[in-house]
Amino acid sequence: MPPTHHFHHVRHTIDGIDLGIAVLWCQQRLLAMSLAARREVALKACASMVPGAFQVVECFPPQLEQELLLALAGEPVCWSYDAAPVGGTDFQRRVWQQLERVEVGETISYGQLARRVGVPGAARAVGSACGKNRLPLRLPCHRIISADGQLGGFTGDLKVKALLLEREAAASVVAKRLPT
Numbered sequence: 141m142p143p144t145h146h147f148h149h150v151r152h153t154i155d156g157i158d159l160g161i162a163v164l165w166c167q168q169r170l171l172a173m174s175l176a177a178r179r180e181v182a183l184k185a186c187a188s189m190v191p192g193a194f195q196v197v198e199c200f201p202p203q204l205e206q207e208l209l210l211a212l213a214g215e216p217v218c219w220s221y222d223a224a225p226v227g228g229t230d231f232q233r234r235v236w237q238q239l240e241r242v243e244v245g246e247t248i249s250y251g252q253l254a255r256r257v258g259v260p261g262a263a264r265a266v267g268s269a270c271g272k273n274r275l276p277l278r279l280p281c282h283r284i285i286s287a288d289g290q291l292g293g294f295t296g297d298l299k300v301k302a303l304l305l306e307r308e309a310a311a312s313v314v315a316k317r318l319p320t
Contacts, residue, residue: 143167145193147186148200149179154212157299161208161277162186164195169224173275175300189274190226211277214307216244225274231259235269239279245308249287267293283308 149162162182164172172189174182187195200208203220210217225236234257241256242248248256250263250270257266270281276295282304286292294301 145171145190145195147183147195147197149174149182150200151177151179152212155303157297157303159297159300161212163200163204163208164190164193165204165221166193168221170221170275170278171224171226173277175276175295175297208277211280212304212307214244214304214309219278221278223275223278225279228269228272228274231257231265232269232272234258235266236273236275236279239270239273239281239284242280242283247283247285247305250284250292251287253284263287271295280304
């Protein structure tokens with residue numbers, strides 16, 4: 141019998157921003173995550189990242205819930221669940237692995253991340269890989285910004301990216317205004 145895949149979604153409002161945390165996990169491995177506020181949108185997003193996975197809806201295990209809340213609060217997290225995103229190209233997986241090495245409160249540019257994965261000049265491809273990140277809180281793509289200090293894109297709402305960076309005390313990025 142194949143292992144069971146678990147799913148849970150909770151809604152949050154943080155500083156007036158409505159968002160959710162949805163996670164699809166199996167054993168001690170996080171497979172997919174969505175920050176969509178609406179449960180049905182989050183479930184569809186997670187299911188599309190792990191096609192054919194049998195899913196049991198249940199509450200987050202207490203340790204995982206604590207880690208997710210710490211990440212939302214901008215606190216450093218020593219994750220007990222491995223990042224195990226399903227799919228992606230070899231290049232995307234290399235980018236996602238490097239995201240784990242960007243510390244709380246630190247930001248780097250898409251170009252710097254491209255150099256870290258051994259493909260200098262691939263800033264746009266890195267941006268695309270960040271946009272396809274299947275585990276946005278666990279693999280902190282919000283810490284990757286444009287070379288000019290602008291926020292760039294984000295898997296979720298740019299207001300959420302700015303909020304996460306603010307909470308992580310990355311003041312140099314938060315000082316930049318969001319595009320209107």
